Amino acid sequence: MKGRNLTIVALAATLMFGCGTLAGCGETDGPRTDVVCPPTSASPVVDPALLAFLSKAKAVHLRADVAEDDGKPAEALKVLEGLVDGPRPKGDPPAPEVREVLADTLGRTAELRSELKDYEAAKRDLARGLKLVPERNLFRGRLMEVTGVVEQRRHEVLRKAGDDEGAAAAKERAIEAFDEAVAIQDEVITKTLEP
Amino acid sequence: MSDRDDELPEELRPDDEEALFPDEGEMAALRALLGPSDDDLAAPDHEALLAMTLGEDVATHAADEVEEADGLRRALDGDPDVDGAAAGLAELAEVLRVTARATEELPATADADHEALLAVALGTEPEISAADREAATELAEHLDREPFAASLRAARGEGDLDVADAPVLLALAFEVTGGEAPTFAETTREAATTLADDLDGAGEGDAELLPWTQAVRAAAGKLPDLDQMSQERRIRASLEAEPARGGGGDLLNLSRVPMWLGAVVAAAAALVLLINFGARQDEPTAAMPGPVVDQAAAELKAPRSTAELFDPAVPFEAKGGESDRVDRILTARASDLRNNRFAAWGVR
Numbered sequence: 001m002k003g004r005n006l007t008i009v010a011l012a013a014t015l016m017f018g019c020g021t022l023a024g025c026g027e028t029d030g031p032r033t034d035v036v037c038p039p040t041s042a043s044p045v046v047d048p049a050l051l052a053f054l055s056k057a058k059a060v061h062l063r064a065d066v067a068e069d070d071g072k073p074a075e076a077l078k079v080l081e082g083l084v085d086g087p088r089p090k091g092d093p094p095a096p097e098v099r100e101v102l103a104d105t106l107g108r109t110a111e112l113r114s115e116l117k118d119y120e121a122a123k124r125d126l127a128r129g130l131k132l133v134p135e136r137n138l139f140r141g142r143l144m145e146v147t148g149v150v151e152q153r154r155h156e157v158l159r160k161a162g163d164d165e166g167a168a169a170a171k172e173r174a175i176e177a178f179d180e181a182v183a184i185q186d187e188v189i190t191k192t193l194e195p
Numbered sequence: 196m197s198d199r200d201d202e203l204p205e206e207l208r209p210d211d212e213e214a215l216f217p218d219e220g221e222m223a224a225l226r227a228l229l230g231p232s233d234d235d236l237a238a239p240d241h242e243a244l245l246a247m248t249l250g251e252d253v254a255t256h257a258a259d260e261v262e263e264a265d266g267l268r269r270a271l272d273g274d275p276d277v278d279g280a281a282a283g284l285a286e287l288a289e290v291l292r293v294t295a296r297a298t299e300e301l302p303a304t305a306d307a308d309h310e311a312l313l314a315v316a317l318g319t320e321p322e323i324s325a326a327d328r329e330a331a332t333e334l335a336e337h338l339d340r341e342p343f344a345a346s347l348r349a350a351r352g353e354g355d356l357d358v359a360d361a362p363v364l365l366a367l368a369f370e371v372t373g374g375e376a377p378t379f380a381e382t383t384r385e386a387a388t389t390l391a392d393d394l395d396g397a398g399e400g401d402a403e404l405l406p407w408t409q410a411v412r413a414a415a416g417k418l419p420d421l422d423q424m425s426q427e428r429r430i431r432a433s434l435e436a437e438p439a440r441g442g443g444g445d446l447l448n449l450s451r452v453p454m455w456l457g458a459v460v461a462a463a464a465a466l467v468l469l470i471n472f473g474a475r476q477d478e479p480t481a482a483m484p485g486p487v488v489d490q491a492a493a494e495l496k497a498p499r500s501t502a503e504l505f506d507p508a509v510p511f512e513a514k515g516g517e518s519d520r521v522d523r524i525l526t527a528r529a530s531d532l533r534n535n536r537f538a539a540w541g542v543r
Contacts, residue, residue: 045495046531054525061518095498097528101521108517137502142511149513181510188507 049089050097057083057101064108077112080105084128094132100139103129107139107146114150117157122150141184148177494538496531 060083067076084105088098106129113122126147133139151174158167269276501524505511511520 044498045535046498046528047535048532050498051525051528051532054521054528057521058518058525061521065518091498096500097498097524100501101524104511104517104520107513111514135500135502137500138505138507138511139502142513145510145513185510188502188510192507 044091044095047089050095053089053098054101056086057105061105061108068112073112073115077109077116080109080112084109084125099132103132103139103143106132107143110143110150111146114153117153119150119154119157123147126150136184136187138185138188141181141188144177144181144184148174148181151177495535501527 060079064076064079067073067079084102088094088102091098093099094102106125110122110125110129113119113125126143129143130140133143151170155167155170155174158164158170504523504527505520
């Protein structure tokens with residue numbers, strides 16, 4: 001009986017320290033680019049479902065390229081919506097590849113919507129994209145840059161319409177977004193220079 | 196004679212028995228049928244061949260992949276200078292030959308709940324249903340089934356068979372992928388059938404051959420997804436670890452383990468984990484204890500950020516470039532998937 005108690009204590013210690021050790025390997029909502037964890041038997045791996053999603057994403061973007069080359073941004077937008085609102089591999093949160101490709105796609109839809117002067121819809125796409133990539137990386141930086149472009153376009157439209165106050169506010173938001181994009185880019189570069 | 200036979204040089208037509216194992220000139224003609232290259236079968240050809248054989252799409256490859264493919268080519272050709280894990284590929288080539296004629300079908304358990312089977316195999320789920328327990332037993336018995344294992348043993352060169360060569364493998368690749376094999380049509384197919392029949396009748400089964408079953412089944416196109424592959428591999432690993440195959444629940448019987456021994460093992464595990472807790476997080480983690488990360492899982496590539504694929508000094512443009520970016524991501528992860536399939540099959 002004494003031995004059994006000893007075993008229980010030791011197993012409890014194992015679990016306690018084991019959980020602590022592996023805490024950094026769990027899925028998290030926040031940015032955690034500094035921890036590289038190997039896959040465990042319960043971890044997702046790069047699998048055919050992920051490849052299928054990425055293949056679809058490539059085809060969708062190429063199809064959108066054709067539409068844009070033909071001067072049909074609305075058609076391109078419709079094609080891209082099939083990706084961002086379509087099925088994706090299982091996972092909550094989704095795999096980083098899925099999040100980043102979707103975020104990049106939402107940046108494109110936002111840019112297209114702003115071309116079509118639908119600035120509020122563009123803003124919603126950008127918010128959705130930013131939620132997908134909380135990490136301060138190239139994808140988030142690009143979304144911030146697109147945010148600046150969208151606000152810059154809105155500023156021009158409002159200014160021409162005589163809405164000076166609205167134009168000034170849009171300009172301010174554009175500047176903030178561009179500054180944030182630059183800050184993110186600086187961080188990305190700085191990280192690469194770290195030993 | 197098919198239409199494609201008309202395109203063949205006379206000496207390569209099916210009726211010519213000497214065409215079974217073609218010489219250099221015949222191989223050149225075969226290559227002319229396969230593609231525009233006039234050179235010797237190049238590394239990418241072999242990579243494509245391997246991809247075709249394994250049912251993969253042939254994508255563009257980076258320089259390191261081409262180099263790896265060249266190593267695989269030499270391994271498939273039986274180059275004695277190839278060592279390490281790749282050296283086993285000559286045996287795999289033999290296995291793939293057998294695959295072209297493999298008629299074995301897995302029992303229905305292949306589509307069963309593999310998580311449940313895994314639990315049964317490990318003896319960790321005592322409340323598992325009788326049906327699942329029966330399914331696990333059936334799977335274990337199938338993996339031990341004598342003719343199949345005997346075939347594999349012969350395929351490893353323990354029988355009287357010749358070593359597979361690239362031309363035959365190439366021909367069989369057409370069959371595996373459902374394409375035509377006009378060059379060696381009848382003669383090679385007859386030889387392959389005879390080979391498979393011989394293998395079916397060869398000797399006793401061997402537990403060491405079990406790791407090959409996944410490769411054969413995969414090459415035969417009977418593996419629907421990677422997750423199932425890895426789970427089945429672990430089932431087999433657990434079964435192999437216990438020679439006496441009674442009920443699955445007997446594999447891990449804690450009642451047989453002295454309590455003091457359990458305490459020592461658990462305490463040691465706790466100590467290892469504690470030490471690891473203080474270690475640098477960026478150091479390799481493959482040495483973590485087996486119960487947490489087994490070797491097979493450590494070999495698998497996990498989903499991760501794609502940021503590493505892009506030059507940090509070149510920010511993404513606000514407009515355009517998405518297609519190129521997703522293409523780069525797709526290419527990188529296709530390589531990862533290929534790696535994972537090899538790992539799940541136990542080839543590496």
